[in-house]
Amino acid sequence: MRKLHIINLEKMGGVERLFLQYIRHESAQNDAIFCISNQVGPEIAQYLTDKKITFVNRIFNALALKFPSFLRKYALQFKTWRARPDAIIVWDLVPVFAHAPSRGKVIYYDHGCSWRYPHNQKTLAFFAMLSGCISAAHASKRVMELRFQLPCPVNVVINRILPPPDINSGEKAPRTPLRLGVAARLVGLKGISVALLAVKTLRERNVDVELEIAGKGPDEENFKALAVKLGIADCVTFLGFQSNLSSFFNRIHIYLSTPVTEPFGLSCMEALFYGVPVVFPLIDGQPEVVRDGYCGLGIIPTVSPETHFGLSGVNVNFPYHVYSPTQDTLVPPMLMSHEACADAIQTIAGDDYQTFRNNAFEHVRRNFDYRNFVGDFNNAIIGIVND
Numbered sequence: 001m002r003k004l005h006i007i008n009l010e011k012m013g014g015v016e017r018l019f020l021q022y023i024r025h026e027s028a029q030n031d032a033i034f035c036i037s038n039q040v041g042p043e044i045a046q047y048l049t050d051k052k053i054t055f056v057n058r059i060f061n062a063l064a065l066k067f068p069s070f071l072r073k074y075a076l077q078f079k080t081w082r083a084r085p086d087a088i089i090v091w092d093l094v095p096v097f098a099h100a101p102s103r104g105k106v107i108y109y110d111h112g113c114s115w116r117y118p119h120n121q122k123t124l125a126f127f128a129m130l131s132g133c134i135s136a137a138h139a140s141k142r143v144m145e146l147r148f149q150l151p152c153p154v155n156v157v158i159n160r161i162l163p164p165p166d167i168n169s170g171e172k173a174p175r176t177p178l179r180l181g182v183a184a185r186l187v188g189l190k191g192i193s194v195a196l197l198a199v200k201t202l203r204e205r206n207v208d209v210e211l212e213i214a215g216k217g218p219d220e221e222n223f224k225a226l227a228v229k230l231g232i233a234d235c236v237t238f239l240g241f242q243s244n245l246s247s248f249f250n251r252i253h254i255y256l257s258t259p260v261t262e263p264f265g266l267s268c269m270e271a272l273f274y275g276v277p278v279v280f281p282l283i284d285g286q287p288e289v290v291r292d293g294y295c296g297l298g299i300i301p302t303v304s305p306e307t308h309f310g311l312s313g314v315n316v317n318f319p320y321h322v323y324s325p326t327q328d329t330l331v332p333p334m335l336m337s338h339e340a341c342a343d344a345i346q347t348i349a350g351d352d353y354q355t356f357r358n359n360a361f362e363h364v365r366r367n368f369d370y371r372n373f374v375g376d377f378n379n380a381i382i383g384i385v386n387d
Contacts, residue, residue: 001086001087001381001382001385002030002032002083002084002085002086002087002104003028003031003032003085003086003087003089003381004031004032004034004080004083004085004087004088004089004104005019005023005031005032005033005034005089005091006034006036006056006076006088006089006090006091006093006095007019007033007034007035007036007090007091007092007093008035008036008037008091008093009035009036009037009040009041009044009045009048009053010037010038010039010040010041011041011044012041012043012044014111014112014159014264014266015091015092015109015111015112016044017161017266018111018136018159018161019091020044020047020048021161021162021370022373022374022377023048023051024047025374027374027378032052032054032083032085033048033051033052033053033054034053034054034056034076034079034080034083035053035054035055035056036056036057036093036095037055038055038057038058038064038066039064040053054079054083056072056075056076056079057072057075057076072096073096073097073098074098076095076096076097076098077097077098077099077101080097080101080103080104081101081102081103083103083104084103084104085103085104086104086105086385087104087105087107087381087384087385088101088104088105088106088107089107089109089134089381090106090107090108090109091109091111092109092110092111092112092113093113094113094117094122094123094126095126096122096126097126097129099129100129101129105131105132105384105385106129106130106131107130107131107132107133107134107381107384108126108127108130108132108133108134109133109134109135109136110133110134110135110136110140110141110144111136111140111159111263111264112136112140112263112264112285114140114143114144114147114148115143115261115263115284115320115321115322115323116320117147117148119147119148123148124148127148127150127151127152128151130150130151130152131152131384131385131387132152132153132154132155132380132383132384132387133150133152133153133154133155134154134155134156134157134377134380134381135154135155135156135157136157136158136159136263136264136285137156137158137159137263137264137284137285137288138156138285138288138325139263139264139284139285139288139323139325140156140263140264140285141154141156142323142328143263143284143323143330146323146329146330147330153384153387155380155383155384157373157376157377157380158288158367158368158373158376159264159266159269159285159289159373160269160368160369160370160372160373161266161269161270161273161368161370162370163273163370164245164246164249164270164273164274165244165246166246166247166250167246167250167273167274167275168250168274168275169275169361171354171357172253172275172357173353173354174253174254174349174353176208177208177209177210177235178202178207178208178209178210178253178254178345178349179209179210179212179251179252179253179254180195180199180209180210180211180212180252180253180254180255180256180345181211181212181213181214181248181249181251181252181254181255181256181271181276182195182211182212182213182214182215182255182256182257182258183213183214183215183242183245183248183255183267183270184213184214184215184259184267185215185216185217186213186215186216186217186218186219186220186223187217187218187219187317188219188222188314188315188316188317188318189259189260189261189316189317189318190217190258190259190260191258191259191260191281191316191335191336192213192219192223192258193223193226193308193311193312193314194256194258194308194335194336194338194341195211195213195256195258195341196211196223196226196227196230196232196236196312197230197311197312197338197341198256198338198339198341198342198345199211199230199232199235199236200230200231200232200338201338201339201341201342202342202345202346203231203232203235205342205346207346209235209345210235210236210237211232211235211236211237211256212236212237212239212248212251212252213236213237213238213239214239214240214241214242214245214248215239215240215241215242216240216241219314220238222313222314223238223314224238226312226313226314229313245270246274249270249271249273249274249276250274252276253276253277253349253353254276254277254278254279254345254348254349255267255268255271255276255277255278255279256278256279256341256345257278257279257280257281257286257290258279258280258281258335258336258341259281260281260283260301260305260316260318260322260333260334260335261283261284261318261320261322261333262280262281262283262284262285262286263284263285264284264285264286264288264289265280265285265286265289265290268280268286268289268290268296269289269364269368271360272289272290272295272296272360272361272363272364272368273360273364273368274360275357275358275360275361276357276360277295277296277297277348277353277356277357277359277360278290278295278296278297278360279296279297279299279341279344279345279348280296280297280298280299281298281299281300281301281335281336282298282299282300282301282324282325282326283301283322283323283324283325284322284323284325285323286298287325290363291359291363294356294359294363295356295359295360295362295363296348296356296360297344297347297348299336299337299340299341299344300326301333301334301335301336301337302334302336302337302340303334303335303336303337304332304334304335305318305333305334305335308335311338316333316335318333320333321333
């Protein structure tokens, strides 16, 4: 089967990480890669040195000179036709074709962008030409169905990653200080301010606690200022961007996932690989990663963005609805209560901590074997093409 992948490769993110793992697999050795961006980010390019990449917007592939914007849909149309694909897999974006491709069935892979697509003619026209969709989570499937009433079948292929390196699988009982961790882009919607407020609450409860925050982003200074304002700067460490999080996950006792929206949660999965229990919101695809009460504790968000701004001065800035797994519907975005977050942390850190840790190892072993992802993904493509 001739497969063609259309993807934006300018910056590394969750979908790009998954794509790189897939394209290195033997089943994808002869696949064609169409890059929508005009360049490949250096952190991505290092994994594609032996792959031919076609820049669909460039007039000449080796030069950065692009077609005028009104001609790009025709360039994409022609280059796709010339590639003679059986399957055209579009990775988490909405490209503009001049019309439905005459060669190959178009398959959209959603890794979470469907939450944010505008409900306009461009989006609806793209979805109308699809032969099928593949979703990274059941939540992704339901968001697309609820928002866009898709005219094609949606296959759920649960997101999975290759096991990370240097996992310490030995016993790791919580001790003083209790080490908490967050790994995320430092923006308001990731709810890092919830973690800071939870640390403040734990300190008020006389819990000796430290918080490590890995990542960078435009709101970093705001979070640092909030830590100072709350009087917890002495126990909060901003690590900056970390290319390897092994020591981070091996060091912390509990991972905090505090976003207002999270289509799946790869960082939560990575934490579980290291046997680190997770506190997380019961929204979107989070419960599909972490089993509530088994390897972590889920919390139904109850705090409005306006109330949270009053508590923290941090603007969440997410103007879309999120998916409620408990109600199977779209709801306004909310955040976890920092008191409830502190309660969950203390529960996990109690007498059953080692059980939560052992369950985390077992959960990823049973449910997130990457070899199953490649087979499931390819089977979904074959099923759509042959339908």
